[in-house]
Amino acid sequence: MITHHLSDKLLMAYSAGSLPEAFNLAVATHIALCDECRARLASFDAIGGAMLEQTQPTSVVLQDGALAATLARIKAAPAIAKPVHEPRGEGILPEPLASYVGGDIDQIEWRGVGGGVRQAILQTSKIATARMLYIPAGVAVPDHGHNGMEMTLVLQGVFADETARFGRGDIEIADEDLDHQPVAEPGEDCICLAVTDAPLKFRAFLPRLAQPFLRI
Ligand code: ZN
Ligand code: ZN
Numbered sequence: 001m002i003t004h005h006l007s008d009k010l011l012m013a014y015s016a017g018s019l020p021e022a023f024n025l026a027v028a029t030h031i032a033l034c035d036e037c038r039a040r041l042a043s044f045d046a047i048g049g050a051m052l053e054q055t056q057p058t059s060v061v062l063q064d065g066a067l068a069a070t071l072a073r074i075k076a077a078p079a080i081a082k083p084v085h086e087p088r089g090e091g092i093l094p095e096p097l098a099s100y101v102g103g104d105i106d107q108i109e110w111r112g113v114g115g116g117v118r119q120a121i122l123q124t125s126k127i128a129t130a131r132m133l134y135i136p137a138g139v140a141v142p143d144h145g146h147n148g149m150e151m152t153l154v155l156q157g158v159f160a161d162e163t164a165r166f167g168r169g170d171i172e173i174a175d176e177d178l179d180h181q182p183v184a185e186p187g188e189d190c191i192c193l194a195v196t197d198a199p200l201k202f203r204a205f206l207p208r209l210a211q212p213f214l215r216i
Contacts, residue, residue: 022128148198157190
């Protein structure tokens with residue numbers, strides 16, 4: 001049961017194709033798990049399509065061959081890779097996340113970041129960073145603030161912070177106004193996809209020291 005969803009703003013930006021790759025990945029993966037946001041996206045896509053149609057000139061008579069040339073250009077244009085919103089049958093990771101990871105969670109090459117927390121940075125454009133996070137059951141991520149936007153999508157387990165509780169499929173959207181300390185609930189290790197477009201603000205000295213090496 002997903003209770004934390006994408007904002008209209010994010011769905012609109014995703015529909016318009018204006019998000020950095022890492023954010024696209026988080027949005028598409030949430031949509032793969034969430035019927036509600038998939039339906040909301042469909043209506044934003046429809047609105048976008050209608051707006052495009054309205055901006056087409058209607059009274060211009062195309063010169064001979066112009067229409068054919070335009071159609072040929074459209075046909076020749078490379079197909080835009082639309083993420084597949086199909087959850088995978090078995091594993092924990094739906095598409096398109098599974099493709100970025102190169103399989104399911106057993107394919108992830110984790111690196112320790114301290115306190116038992118592990119990460120794996122995914123290959124995306126440099127404008128924003130996407131990482132898989134592994135938080136052992138009962139373990140807390142260091143208390144931090146944000147210099148930009150952070151989206152955290154839960155794939156396995158549950159984490160809670162000062163604002164709420166997040167389980168599989170839930171997405172937390174944090175910005176400059178939020179300081180929090182996510183803690184994985186006891187019982188099951190928590191695995192998340194976290195994307196950020198700016199470094200986090202750590203209060204404690206040690207995480208601050210390690211930050212440049214971990215690209216957090
Ligand atoms: Zn949703
Ligand atoms: Zn955060």
